[in-house]
Amino acid sequence: MSDKAVQAPAANGQSVSIRCQDGVMLGGHLWRTPSDTPSGSVIINPATGVLARYYHRYAQFLARHGFDVLTFDYRGIGQSRPQRLQGVRYLWREWGEQDFEATLRLMADRHRRGPLMVVGHSIGGFLPGLAKSAPMVDRILTVGAQYAWWGDYAPRRRLRLFAKWHIAMPAMTALYGYFPGKRLGWLEDLPKAVANEWSFRGPCFERSHPKGERAEVLRRMAAVTAPILAVAVSDDELGTVPAVLRSLNYYSGAERLAVLLEPSDLGRDSIGHFALFHDSYATSFWMDTLSWLREGNNPWPKSVLDVQSSAMRAKGAGLRYS
Secondary structure (H helix, E strand, O other): OOOOOOOOOOOOOEEEEEEOOOOOEEEEEEEOOOOOOOOEEEEEEOOOOOOHHHHHHHHHHHHHOOEEEEEEOOOOOHHHOOOOOOOOOOOOOHHHHHHHHHHHHHHHHHOOOOOEEEEEEHHHHOHHHHOOOHHHOOEEEEEOOOOOOHHHOOHHHHHHHHHHHHHHHHHHHHHHOEEOHHHHOOOOOEEHHHHHHHHHOOOOHHHHOOHHHHHHHHHHHHOOOOOEEEEEEOOOOOOOHHHHHHHHOOOOOOOEEEEEEOHHHHOOOOOOOOHHHOHHHOOOHHHHHHHHHHHOOOOOHHHEOOHHHHHHHHHHOOOOOO
16 A cells, blocks of 8 residues: 555544443544555554543544554543542553453454554553453554653653652642642543552562562563564653663563664654654654554664663563562
8 A cells, every 4th residue: 555645534533432341441432444455453552641532643644544543541541531530449550451451352353454553652552461362463563662660761850750750649649539630731630549550660560460460460471472663762751761671571572673763863853752643743753653564664774772682681680570
């Protein structure tokens, strides 16, 4: 299929309800490509506290270029938020174990042709391996994927970020019974346990699980065999290279590539953690992603990081344990 857009899909997509195995209902949107021969299906996993609608224009872009695309809000967020967040016991890891699992099963049932893929932003790029059905995924693209351990924040911003997310956030969460991110103008509101899991996480993700479940978490993530292309941006204060590679190391059974993009690579002075999904990148970064999603080709071969050496250093330093 050429890079010329086919007839545009519906601007807002088709509203869908997604039922998780534990009975929680999620809200989402499905864009069907007008093409009779889809290039594949894509699930877009949001960042923490970011509404799915932020990714709608990228979803519409992918649909114009031949993909069926699903966007959704995690439990507790946006269209998947209950009337009251106080008292809600949603966990961050349930976004992978339950929510992504449900979207994966939905798209597998509606899959028409081509590979079944995931585009994950921030925590959304780390969550796939928590789902039991993750081995069904054929290809993964992540952007700034990490699980928010403060030791990986950019050194020049680490103190400020620690104060914001690991002092102020748990304090506000204790006061309100949920994190009032929207009131503060930081993020969307977060369920209490989600906010606290972020605030108090250590360097090893599996430590947020009960001890008896940690080996299964590691086994499940290692069982993912889908090739992964992980994108880091040099001025991303959260998704730093150490953070992205730390997350990528959990996918030990997959072929892994990581690239580090400079803002100048895309004609910008700065990019940060969120900007790549803004539609001002439609003719640059978005177009580049088609190469990976269609053919599995890395569009940034001159920006590759040494993932293997990073994995060996992490193992030697004992960064993961059960």
